[in-house]
Amino acid sequence: MDPIAWLSGSLGVPYWAVRAVAAPLVYPGLAAFMVVALFIIWAERKIAARVQMRVGPLYVSRRLGGALQVLADGVRIAFQEIIIPVGVEKWSFVLSPILAFTVVSLAFTMVPGGPGIYGFRSSLSLLATYAIVTLTPILVIVMGWASNNKFSYIGAGREALVSITGEATLLASLLAAAMMYGSMDFVEIVEAQMRSHVPGLVANPVAALLFFIAALLVTDRLPFDLVLGEQEIVQGPYTEYTGLLFALSMALGYAKLYVLMLVFTHVFLAGWAPFTSPLLGSIAVFAKTLLLMLVAVFLRSVYGRMRLDQVASMFWSKLFPLALVAFVVSALIHPIYAP
Amino acid sequence: MTRLLLPGMEGRVLGERGGLRVVELYIGAQHPASGHMRLIVYLDGDMIVRVDPDIGYVHRTVEKLAETREYVRVISLVERMTIIDACNVTLPYVEAVERLLGVEAPPRARYLRTILCEINRVSSHLYGLGLGGIFLNHSTMYMWAFGDREVFVHLASLLTGSRLTHTYPVFGGVRRDLPQSFRDEFEKAKRYMLRRLREYDKVFFNNPVIRGRLEGVGVLPREKAVALGATGPNLRASGVRYDARMTGYAAYRDLGFEPVVGREGDALERVWVRLREIEASLELVERALRELPDGPFIDERYTRAVPPAVRHWLEKGRLKLPGGYVRLKTRPGEALGRGEMGRGEITYYLVSDGGMKPYRLRVVTPSARNVVLFDALARGHTLMDLPAVYGSIDYFPPEADR
Amino acid sequence: MAGSAGGDRHRSRPGLVRAHLEAIATAARRLLEPPMTMPIPDYGDARVPGYRGVVLFDYDKCIGCSLCAQICPARAIKMYRVPGDKRLRPGYNVGRCIFCGLCTDICPTDALSESIVHDRVYDDVPSMDMDPVDWAVWSRRVLEEERKPGRPLLRARVDPERGLVYERVDAEGGPVAEEKGEER
Numbered sequence: 001m002d003p004i005a006w007l008s009g010s011l012g013v014p015y016w017a018v019r020a021v022a023a024p025l026v027y028p029g030l031a032a033f034m035v036v037a038l039f040i041i042w043a044e045r046k047i048a049a050r051v052q053m054r055v056g057p058l059y060v061s062r063r064l065g066g067a068l069q070v071l072a073d074g075v076r077i078a079f080q081e082i083i084i085p086v087g088v089e090k091w092s093f094v095l096s097p098i099l100a101f102t103v104v105s106l107a108f109t110m111v112p113g114g115p116g117i118y119g120f121r122s123s124l125s126l127l128a129t130y131a132i133v134t135l136t137p138i139l140v141i142v143m144g145w146a147s148n149n150k151f152s153y154i155g156a157g158r159e160a161l162v163s164i165t166g167e168a169t170l171l172a173s174l175l176a177a178a179m180m181y182g183s184m185d186f187v188e189i190v191e192a193q194m195r196s197h198v199p200g201l202v203a204n205p206v207a208a209l210l211f212f213i214a215a216l217l218v219t220d221r222l223p224f225d226l227v228l229g230e231q232e233i234v235q236g237p238y239t240e241y242t243g244l245l246f247a248l249s250m251a252l253g254y255a256k257l258y259v260l261m262l263v264f265t266h267v268f269l270a271g272w273a274p275f276t277s278p279l280l281g282s283i284a285v286f287a288k289t290l291l292l293m294l295v296a297v298f299l300r301s302v303y304g305r306m307r308l309d310q311v312a313s314m315f316w317s318k319l320f321p322l323a324l325v326a327f328v329v330s331a332l333i334h335p336i337y338a339p
Numbered sequence: 340m341t342r343l344l345l346p347g348m349e350g351r352v353l354g355e356r357g358g359l360r361v362v363e364l365y366i367g368a369q370h371p372a373s374g375h376m377r378l379i380v381y382l383d384g385d386m387i388v389r390v391d392p393d394i395g396y397v398h399r400t401v402e403k404l405a406e407t408r409e410y411v412r413v414i415s416l417v418e419r420m421t422i423i424d425a426c427n428v429t430l431p432y433v434e435a436v437e438r439l440l441g442v443e444a445p446p447r448a449r450y451l452r453t454i455l456c457e458i459n460r461v462s463s464h465l466y467g468l469g470l471g472g473i474f475l476n477h478s479t480m481y482m483w484a485f486g487d488r489e490v491f492v493h494l495a496s497l498l499t500g501s502r503l504t505h506t507y508p509v510f511g512g513v514r515r516d517l518p519q520s521f522r523d524e525f526e527k528a529k530r531y532m533l534r535r536l537r538e539y540d541k542v543f544f545n546n547p548v549i550r551g552r553l554e555g556v557g558v559l560p561r562e563k564a565v566a567l568g569a570t571g572p573n574l575r576a577s578g579v580r581y582d583a584r585m586t587g588y589a590a591y592r593d594l595g596f597e598p599v600v601g602r603e604g605d606a607l608e609r610v611w612v613r614l615r616e617i618e619a620s621l622e623l624v625e626r627a628l629r630e631l632p633d634g635p636f637i638d639e640r641y642t643r644a645v646p647p648a649v650r651h652w653l654e655k656g657r658l659k660l661p662g663g664y665v666r667l668k669t670r671p672g673e674a675l676g677r678g679e680m681g682r683g684e685i686t687y688y689l690v691s692d693g694g695m696k697p698y699r700l701r702v703v704t705p706s707a708r709n710v711v712l713f714d715a716l717a718r719g720h721t722l723m724d725l726p727a728v729y730g731s732i733d734y735f736p737p738e739a740d741r
Numbered sequence: 742m743a744g745s746a747g748g749d750r751h752r753s754r755p756g757l758v759r760a761h762l763e764a765i766a767t768a769a770r771r772l773l774e775p776p777m778t779m780p781i782p783d784y785g786d787a788r789v790p791g792y793r794g795v796v797l798f799d800y801d802k803c804i805g806c807s808l809c810a811q812i813c814p815a816r817a818i819k820m821y822r823v824p825g826d827k828r829l830r831p832g833y834n835v836g837r838c839i840f841c842g843l844c845t846d847i848c849p850t851d852a853l854s855e856s857i858v859h860d861r862v863y864d865d866v867p868s869m870d871m872d873p874v875d876w877a878v879w880s881r882r883v884l885e886e887e888r889k890p891g892r893p894l895l896r897a898r899v900d901p902e903r904g905l906v907y908e909r910v911d912a913e914g915g916p917v918a919e920e921k922g923e924e925r
């Protein structure tokens with residue numbers, strides 16, 4: 001049974017229009033992201049707690065092991081006063097986090113959540129998703145500038161450096177993968193992997209690893225949380241934010257992580273394979289994405305923060321050249337994905 | 340040329356100082372990684388050109404207050420400078436007063452003092468390691484060190500009845516005898532801690548990310564360390580074989596104490612010295628427990644005057660003090676107390692005019708001596724290295740401010 | 742011995758990939774192990790024997806010598822004149838007390854003793870400052886609470902595998918059989 005077909009039938013709207021609204025708003029879009037964020041932040045805290053021999057969130061919903069803690073925190077933050085400091089540039093201060101989150105949400109129109117579950121299909125959807133995700137640093141820099149705070153300003157500078165550094169590698173690994181499949185369309189990429197029964201992770205592990213590491217960098221995950229830099233610059237560009245605006249700017253990182261891990265699932269983990277039905281396929285995609293995000297948040301309890309210059313030199317002098325290796329691997333291996 | 344003035348520029352404007360265009364960054368006193376102090380950092384780009392530690396936020400006039408209290412009441416006052424290292428901070432004071440009183444602690448008391456001092460040192464180092472970890476945003480090291488410190492806090496409370504402010508050494512001895520369960524519990528704690536140190540090595544010390552943050556950062560050459568008067572693990576990490584315990588106070592002479600000495604003097608070496616000192620301290624406590632002499636835990640002179648009705652406490656290993664203990668009079672003169680705390684050497688200079696209260700008590704704490712290192716070590720590094728430097732010198736503001 | 746001079750931190754340095762894998766594996770191993778924290782507030786802390794908490798006062802044993810007030814470093818104890826009593830008696834400000842236990846050490850009778858509580862809640866600041874009679878009455882109440890704890894008690898014990906483990910004890914410190922696994 002296809003819920004989209006049923007909806008379009010009963011509303012009398014064309015199939016594609018229902019899909020174009022449902023995908024970004026429900027799944028894999030905002031509603032699904034809410035669930036993911038609630039779960040992953042809880043999991044992040046719980047995993048860190050267990051590694052650190054603590055209990056972690058517990059008392060909000062004891063039976064669920066404190067799973068509703070994030071919801072409780074979210075409610076509290078939602079009702080918190082939004083403080084706009086005197087010296088800030090009001091409009092850019094208020095609008096940039098909202099705009100940044102909106103921009104990231106646009107990616108949900110492109111990335112499929114399962115077979116046939118997407119807003120638009122385009123032969124360049126991979127590139128478009130990348131472009132959308134990498135638009136946000138500009139808005140983060142605006143946030144840092146508008147905050148009128150030295151810590152935010154330094155954080156904005158770091159964001160500029162980090163985004164340039166990370167995105168080069170991110171793009172290179174994506175292009176290597178696209179070259180391997182001979183396509184930039186998520187659906188075709190997944191189908192190519194299903195046809196040959198070789199997931200991209202096996203075919204080109206170099207590109208997969210690079211993508212994962214670069215994704216950690218552009219989403220401010222440890223060991224690359226330079227922009228947040230709590231111990232130096234106190235959340236960097238987000239220092240002055242409170243209430244919902246703070247929640248939005250924090251959700252920004254998780255939204256980017258979610259989108260990028262969805263992309264990883266499609267490009268390197270064969271998307272909805274081994275299922276072809278929309279429901280089971282969607283579950284497969286969702287589960288793979290969550291698993292990847294769990295790995296990403298687990299790293300929080302293993303690493304500290306790397307230094308700025310070390311990150312830059314690691315990416316430019318080690319990982320980016322490695323991306324060229326990924327291209328070579330793709331060139332060698334692409335015949336297995338030939339239609 | 341007109342200056343470009345964008346709206347709201349004042350927050351980001353660059354300052355001019357000493358001919359350099361610098362950003363003045365005020366880190367603290369409300370900052371997640373400043374402690375009870377403020378660091379005024381001058382940045383040229385991302386490079387630190389100067390650090391001014393602004394101390395004194397937790398100054399409690401300990402030296403002056405000491406002049407207003409009887410000797411025994413000063414013990415728990417000086418303890419407040421570093422409650423996480425309570426035995427080490429009070430012992431040199433107690434020994435200085437003992438010298439003026441002309442008493443000496445019996446051997447068993449000296450050993451018990453050593454045992455508690457070393458347990459305090461382990462927990463103090465773990466505290467420093469934990470903070471050093473979170474300064475690099477390594478939350479696991481932070482939580483692990485603080486969790487494992489709890490083991491040693493537990494051991495200390497078994498011995499003294501108090502988790503942190505033990506007020507354990509008193510003039511002429513200590514306040515409690517070794518409880519029966521202690522040896523057994525310590526044995527287990529030692530096995531546990533040695534295992535955990537291997538895990539620290541894997542997750543923190545050998546972790547490539549952490550290595551990258553600490554290695555070669557804040558190098559303190561040997562000569563400079565001596566010239567600046569750095570002390571404690573920071574000094575030993577630079578290759579200076581100096582430790583106040585080498586003077587052999589308490590039971591250190593009998594135990595054949597050997598300091599841990601590093602070589603390179605960078606942040607990693609300082610962390611390494613602390614990790615190895617934890618091992619050495621465990622070793623020392625074990626030796627002290629093995630060689631613990633029998634006998635009283637407080638000088639006969641004081642137990643003689645204890646009223647018979649409460650003497651049974653002494654047999655049970657609990658101190659009972661005679662009434663005259665509050666009004667102890669020392670001979671006029673001066674005495675020096677030195678001891679090695681977790682963070683370095685502490686010195687007490689005590690002047691007595693023959694009364695019941697100190698005439699003057701001068702205290703130099705290790706953190707007060709180490710505060711110069713902020714500027715000396717951080718210069719030329721990036722802003723991101725500042726927490727690494729701070730964490731590696733294990734600076735404790737309440738101790739420095741007194 | 743462990744504290745040998747001039748050790749080498751480089752000797753044990755593993756290769757880059759191995760170091761990463763070891764760090765991840767060590768953290769992952771801990772993920773599967775139980776926490777070492779004490780489940781407060783569901784359980785109370787039974788404290789170690791001889792723990793120094795708030796000071797309890799037995800009016801009948803006191804001889805009014807005022808030594809406790811003299812030794813108290815925090816000036817938590819003051820001597821009061823009690824109507825109908827010729828001698829001065831000690832009063833106690835629990836808000837000032839630093840739980841050093843010196844007063845119990847110097848008391849020539851057993852009038853003062855230590856409890857295992859230090860974390861009580863008081864209605865207001867004045868109620869923390871007690872005159873001798875109040876102190877004696879309050880002490881009896883604290884003792885009773887100590888005998889009948891409001892929640893099950895746990896006592897910490899060092900464990901060579903897990904750091905600290907906790908066992909159920911009753912108010913006297915005797916072990917109690919665990920009814921069921923604690924829910925975490």
Ligand code: SF4
Binds near residue numbers: 812818839845
């Ligand atoms: S325990 Fe210490 S601070 Fe408290 S009343 Fe007794 S002497 Fe004073």
Ligand code: SF4
Binds near residue numbers: 802809831847
């Ligand atoms: S020391 Fe003991 S006997 Fe003396 S006044 Fe205090 S409580 Fe009473």
